[in-house]
Amino acid sequence: MNARPPVPPFSREDALTKVRAAEDAWNTRDPERVSLAYSPDSRWRNRSTFLRGREEIVAFLRQKWERELDYRLIKEMWAWGESRIAVRFAYESRGTDGLWYRSYGNENWEFDQQGLMVARHASINDLAIEEQDRLFHWPAPGRRPDDHPGLSDLGL
Template sequence: MESEAKPPFPPFTYESATKKVKAAQDAWNTKDPQTVQFAYTPDSIWRNRDTFIQGREEIVKFLTKKWDKENGYRLRKELFAFTDNRIAVQFWYEWHDETGQWWRTYGLEDWTFAENGLMRKRQMSGNDVCISDNERWFKDDVDVNTVSIDEKHW
Protein backbone atom coordinates (compact mmCIF):
# COMPACT_ATOMS: atom_id res chain seq x y z
CA MET A 1 0.00 0.00 0.00
CA GLU A 2 1.35 3.38 -0.97
CA SER A 3 -0.21 5.03 2.10
CA GLU A 4 1.80 2.85 4.50
CA ALA A 5 4.84 4.44 6.10
CA LYS A 6 7.15 3.53 8.98
CA PRO A 7 9.62 6.21 10.05
CA PRO A 8 12.46 6.79 10.24
CA PHE A 9 12.90 6.97 6.48
CA PRO A 10 15.97 6.55 4.33
CA PRO A 11 18.48 7.99 3.78
CA PHE A 12 19.65 6.91 7.21
CA THR A 13 21.90 8.69 9.67
CA TYR A 14 23.58 6.93 12.59
CA GLU A 15 20.74 8.08 14.86
CA SER A 16 17.91 7.06 12.53
CA ALA A 17 19.52 3.69 11.70
CA THR A 18 19.94 2.97 15.42
CA LYS A 19 16.30 3.90 16.01
CA LYS A 20 15.20 1.56 13.20
CA VAL A 21 17.22 -1.32 14.71
CA LYS A 22 15.76 -0.81 18.20
CA ALA A 23 12.23 -0.61 16.76
CA ALA A 24 12.79 -3.94 15.00
CA GLN A 25 14.14 -5.47 18.21
CA ASP A 26 11.11 -4.28 20.16
CA ALA A 27 8.67 -5.54 17.52
CA TRP A 28 10.27 -9.00 17.29
CA ASN A 29 10.32 -9.31 21.08
CA THR A 30 6.50 -9.05 21.05
CA LYS A 31 6.50 -12.44 19.27
CA ASP A 32 3.37 -11.27 17.45
CA PRO A 33 3.59 -12.06 13.71
CA GLN A 34 0.47 -10.00 13.00
CA THR A 35 2.23 -6.89 14.34
CA VAL A 36 5.69 -7.61 12.96
CA GLN A 37 4.48 -8.08 9.37
CA PHE A 38 3.66 -4.37 9.02
CA ALA A 39 7.33 -3.37 9.23
CA TYR A 40 7.74 -4.98 5.78
CA THR A 41 6.47 -4.08 2.33
CA PRO A 42 3.54 -6.24 1.16
CA ASP A 43 5.89 -7.92 -1.36
CA SER A 44 8.96 -8.04 0.91
CA ILE A 45 11.46 -10.80 0.15
CA TRP A 46 13.43 -12.69 2.80
CA ARG A 47 16.17 -15.21 3.01
CA ASN A 48 16.22 -16.67 6.51
CA ARG A 49 19.03 -19.22 6.58
CA ASP A 50 17.86 -21.74 3.96
CA THR A 51 14.26 -20.51 3.76
CA PHE A 52 13.05 -18.07 1.10
CA ILE A 53 9.91 -16.03 1.80
CA GLN A 54 7.94 -13.47 -0.16
CA GLY A 55 5.09 -11.30 1.07
CA ARG A 56 3.42 -10.64 4.37
CA GLU A 57 1.29 -13.79 4.37
CA GLU A 58 4.43 -15.94 4.18
CA ILE A 59 6.13 -13.76 6.81
CA VAL A 60 3.25 -14.36 9.24
CA LYS A 61 3.31 -18.12 8.58
CA PHE A 62 7.09 -18.26 9.05
CA LEU A 63 7.10 -16.23 12.27
CA THR A 64 4.15 -18.16 13.71
CA LYS A 65 5.99 -21.45 13.18
CA LYS A 66 9.25 -19.96 14.49
CA TRP A 67 7.76 -18.69 17.75
CA ASP A 68 5.75 -21.88 18.26
CA LYS A 69 9.11 -23.71 18.36
CA GLU A 70 11.32 -21.09 20.02
CA ASN A 71 9.92 -20.83 23.55
CA GLY A 72 11.15 -18.11 25.90
CA TYR A 73 12.45 -16.13 22.89
CA ARG A 74 14.33 -12.92 23.77
CA LEU A 75 16.28 -10.96 21.16
CA ARG A 76 18.96 -8.27 21.08
CA LYS A 77 19.89 -6.41 17.86
CA GLU A 78 22.72 -3.93 17.34
CA LEU A 79 23.54 -1.67 14.41
CA PHE A 80 26.54 -3.01 12.50
CA ALA A 81 26.64 -0.65 9.48
CA PHE A 82 24.37 1.49 7.31
CA THR A 83 24.16 3.35 4.01
CA ASP A 84 21.42 5.45 2.43
CA ASN A 85 18.69 2.77 2.41
CA ARG A 86 20.43 -0.27 3.88
CA ILE A 87 21.19 -1.39 7.43
CA ALA A 88 23.32 -4.30 8.61
CA VAL A 89 22.57 -5.73 12.04
CA GLN A 90 24.25 -8.20 14.37
CA PHE A 91 21.90 -10.06 16.67
CA TRP A 92 21.68 -12.75 19.26
CA TYR A 93 18.69 -14.35 20.91
CA GLU A 94 17.95 -17.12 23.34
CA TRP A 95 15.16 -19.67 23.35
CA HIS A 96 14.41 -23.16 24.52
CA ASP A 97 12.93 -26.07 22.63
CA GLU A 98 10.11 -28.41 23.67
CA THR A 99 12.52 -30.47 25.80
CA GLY A 100 13.63 -27.39 27.78
CA GLN A 101 17.08 -27.26 26.13
CA TRP A 102 18.30 -23.65 25.85
CA TRP A 103 19.89 -22.27 22.67
CA ARG A 104 21.56 -19.01 21.73
CA THR A 105 21.35 -17.95 18.11
CA TYR A 106 23.97 -15.53 16.74
CA GLY A 107 23.83 -13.91 13.36
CA LEU A 108 23.83 -11.05 10.91
CA GLU A 109 21.05 -9.46 8.91
CA ASP A 110 21.14 -7.26 5.82
CA TRP A 111 18.10 -5.01 5.38
CA THR A 112 17.05 -2.90 2.38
CA PHE A 113 14.30 -0.29 2.79
CA ALA A 114 11.74 1.30 0.52
CA GLU A 115 11.34 5.10 0.56
CA ASN A 116 8.35 4.77 2.95
CA GLY A 117 10.56 3.19 5.64
CA LEU A 118 9.20 -0.35 5.22
CA MET A 119 11.73 -3.13 4.74
CA ARG A 120 11.58 -4.58 1.26
CA LYS A 121 14.39 -7.12 1.62
CA ARG A 122 15.78 -9.04 4.61
CA GLN A 123 18.63 -11.54 4.50
CA MET A 124 19.55 -13.44 7.67
CA SER A 125 22.39 -15.80 8.45
CA GLY A 126 22.53 -17.39 11.89
CA ASN A 127 23.99 -20.18 13.96
CA ASP A 128 22.49 -21.97 16.97
CA VAL A 129 24.65 -22.80 19.98
CA CYS A 130 23.47 -25.17 22.70
CA ILE A 131 23.75 -23.51 26.15
CA SER A 132 22.97 -24.48 29.72
CA ASP A 133 20.50 -22.59 31.87
CA ASN A 134 23.32 -20.94 33.83
CA GLU A 135 24.92 -19.69 30.57
CA ARG A 136 21.83 -17.70 29.62
CA TRP A 137 22.23 -13.93 29.22
CA PHE A 138 18.52 -13.12 29.11
CA LYS A 139 16.91 -13.84 32.46
CA ASP A 140 13.62 -12.41 33.70
CA ASP A 141 15.37 -9.59 35.55
CA VAL A 142 17.66 -8.59 32.64
CA ASP A 143 16.78 -5.89 30.10
CA VAL A 144 17.77 -7.01 26.57
CA ASN A 145 19.15 -3.52 25.92
CA THR A 146 21.87 -4.02 28.55
CA VAL A 147 23.24 -7.31 27.20
CA SER A 148 26.32 -6.87 25.01
CA ILE A 149 28.18 -9.47 23.02
CA ASP A 150 31.01 -10.95 25.01
CA GLU A 151 33.96 -11.35 22.59
CA LYS A 152 34.77 -14.84 23.92
CA HIS A 153 31.25 -16.00 23.01
CA TRP A 154 31.06 -14.48 19.54
Protein backbone atom coordinates (compact mmCIF):
# COMPACT_ATOMS: atom_id res chain seq x y z
CA MET A 1 0.00 0.00 0.00
CA ASN A 2 1.24 3.47 -0.82
CA ALA A 3 2.08 5.92 1.93
CA ARG A 4 0.10 9.16 2.19
CA PRO A 5 2.57 11.69 3.67
CA PRO A 6 2.89 13.23 6.08
CA VAL A 7 2.90 10.12 8.24
CA PRO A 8 2.85 9.77 12.04
CA PRO A 9 4.26 10.90 14.34
CA PHE A 10 2.86 14.29 13.36
CA SER A 11 4.47 17.65 14.02
CA ARG A 12 2.18 20.69 14.16
CA GLU A 13 3.11 21.49 10.56
CA ASP A 14 2.35 17.90 9.49
CA ALA A 15 -1.07 18.06 11.11
CA LEU A 16 -1.83 21.40 9.42
CA THR A 17 -0.80 19.87 6.09
CA LYS A 18 -3.16 16.91 6.64
CA VAL A 19 -6.06 19.22 7.50
CA ARG A 20 -5.59 21.42 4.43
CA ALA A 21 -5.17 18.37 2.17
CA ALA A 22 -8.45 16.97 3.49
CA GLU A 23 -10.23 20.30 2.96
CA ASP A 24 -8.87 20.55 -0.58
CA ALA A 25 -9.91 16.99 -1.45
CA TRP A 26 -13.44 17.37 -0.05
CA ASN A 27 -13.88 20.64 -1.96
CA THR A 28 -13.35 18.72 -5.22
CA ARG A 29 -16.54 16.76 -4.46
CA ASP A 30 -14.83 13.77 -6.07
CA PRO A 31 -15.71 10.73 -3.89
CA GLU A 32 -13.02 8.49 -5.39
CA ARG A 33 -10.31 11.08 -4.81
CA VAL A 34 -11.47 11.73 -1.25
CA SER A 35 -11.56 8.01 -0.46
CA LEU A 36 -7.84 7.59 -1.23
CA ALA A 37 -6.95 9.35 2.04
CA TYR A 38 -8.61 6.54 4.00
CA SER A 39 -7.35 3.01 4.63
CA PRO A 40 -9.19 0.28 2.69
CA ASP A 41 -10.94 -0.77 5.93
CA SER A 42 -11.38 2.72 7.41
CA ARG A 43 -14.15 3.08 10.01
CA TRP A 44 -16.42 6.14 9.96
CA ARG A 45 -19.17 7.60 12.05
CA ASN A 46 -20.74 10.52 10.22
CA ARG A 47 -23.62 11.86 12.31
CA SER A 48 -25.65 8.67 12.86
CA THR A 49 -24.27 6.80 9.84
CA PHE A 50 -21.62 4.13 10.34
CA LEU A 51 -19.41 3.10 7.44
CA ARG A 52 -16.56 0.71 6.86
CA GLY A 53 -14.18 0.74 3.92
CA ARG A 54 -13.59 2.83 0.85
CA GLU A 55 -16.51 1.43 -1.15
CA GLU A 56 -19.00 2.53 1.51
CA ILE A 57 -17.25 5.90 1.82
CA VAL A 58 -17.49 6.52 -1.94
CA ALA A 59 -21.19 5.56 -2.00
CA PHE A 60 -21.90 7.79 1.00
CA LEU A 61 -20.10 10.78 -0.53
CA ARG A 62 -21.87 10.38 -3.89
CA GLN A 63 -25.23 10.54 -2.11
CA LYS A 64 -24.07 13.43 0.07
CA TRP A 65 -23.08 15.62 -2.87
CA GLU A 66 -26.24 14.76 -4.80
CA ARG A 67 -28.26 16.48 -2.06
CA GLU A 68 -25.72 19.08 -0.80
CA LEU A 69 -25.27 21.29 -3.86
CA ASP A 70 -22.76 24.14 -4.25
CA TYR A 71 -20.81 22.62 -1.35
CA ARG A 72 -17.88 24.63 0.07
CA LEU A 73 -15.94 23.51 3.15
CA ILE A 74 -13.41 25.07 5.53
CA LYS A 75 -11.52 22.93 8.07
CA GLU A 76 -9.40 24.13 10.98
CA MET A 77 -7.12 22.05 13.16
CA TRP A 78 -8.18 22.03 16.79
CA ALA A 79 -5.54 19.70 18.28
CA TRP A 80 -3.14 16.96 17.27
CA GLY A 81 -1.18 14.10 18.72
CA GLU A 82 1.25 11.50 17.49
CA SER A 83 -1.23 9.76 15.15
CA ARG A 84 -4.45 11.71 15.78
CA ILE A 85 -5.87 15.04 14.68
CA ALA A 86 -8.98 16.86 15.92
CA VAL A 87 -10.63 19.21 13.44
CA ARG A 88 -13.49 21.65 13.50
CA PHE A 89 -15.18 22.57 10.26
CA ALA A 90 -18.05 24.37 8.61
CA TYR A 91 -19.49 23.99 5.17
CA GLU A 92 -22.17 25.75 3.20
CA SER A 93 -24.43 24.02 0.72
CA ARG A 94 -27.72 24.44 -1.04
CA GLY A 95 -30.25 21.68 -0.53
CA THR A 96 -32.28 20.16 -3.34
CA ASP A 97 -35.12 22.28 -1.92
CA GLY A 98 -33.16 25.42 -2.95
CA LEU A 99 -32.53 26.50 0.66
CA TRP A 100 -29.03 27.28 1.96
CA TYR A 101 -27.45 25.69 5.01
CA ARG A 102 -24.29 26.09 7.04
CA SER A 103 -23.23 22.90 8.74
CA TYR A 104 -20.86 22.97 11.71
CA GLY A 105 -18.93 20.01 12.96
CA ASN A 106 -16.04 18.36 14.72
CA GLU A 107 -14.02 15.41 13.53
CA ASN A 108 -11.59 13.11 15.28
CA TRP A 109 -9.13 11.38 12.97
CA GLU A 110 -6.74 8.49 13.57
CA PHE A 111 -3.99 7.50 11.10
CA ASP A 112 -1.94 4.39 10.43
CA GLN A 113 1.83 4.41 9.88
CA GLN A 114 1.33 4.99 6.12
CA GLY A 115 -0.57 8.22 6.84
CA LEU A 116 -3.96 6.78 5.83
CA MET A 117 -6.95 7.58 8.01
CA VAL A 118 -8.19 4.44 9.77
CA ALA A 119 -10.95 6.13 11.80
CA ARG A 120 -13.10 9.25 11.37
CA HIS A 121 -15.73 10.30 13.90
CA ALA A 122 -17.83 13.31 12.82
CA SER A 123 -20.51 15.19 14.73
CA ILE A 124 -22.39 17.76 12.63
CA ASN A 125 -25.21 20.27 13.15
CA ASP A 126 -27.07 22.13 10.38
CA LEU A 127 -28.29 25.71 10.40
CA ALA A 128 -30.59 27.13 7.73
CA ILE A 129 -29.21 30.43 6.39
CA GLU A 130 -30.35 33.00 3.87
CA GLU A 131 -28.40 33.14 0.63
CA GLN A 132 -27.20 36.67 1.45
CA ASP A 133 -25.72 35.33 4.72
CA ARG A 134 -23.34 32.95 2.97
CA LEU A 135 -19.67 33.51 3.86
CA PHE A 136 -17.87 30.98 1.66
CA HIS A 137 -17.35 32.53 -1.77
CA TRP A 138 -15.00 30.89 -4.24
CA PRO A 139 -15.57 28.93 -7.43
CA ALA A 140 -16.84 25.43 -6.68
CA PRO A 141 -15.89 22.76 -6.93
CA GLY A 142 -12.38 23.82 -6.14
CA ARG A 143 -9.77 24.73 -3.59
CA ARG A 144 -10.42 27.55 -1.14
CA PRO A 145 -8.04 30.35 -2.12
CA ASP A 146 -5.18 30.95 0.31
CA ASP A 147 -6.38 34.53 0.91
CA HIS A 148 -9.97 33.48 1.75
CA PRO A 149 -10.61 33.81 5.50
CA GLY A 150 -10.62 30.67 7.63
CA LEU A 151 -13.14 29.77 10.32
CA SER A 152 -11.56 31.82 13.10
CA ASP A 153 -11.15 34.83 10.81
CA LEU A 154 -14.85 34.59 9.92
CA GLY A 155 -15.88 34.39 13.57
CA LEU A 156 -17.18 30.86 13.16
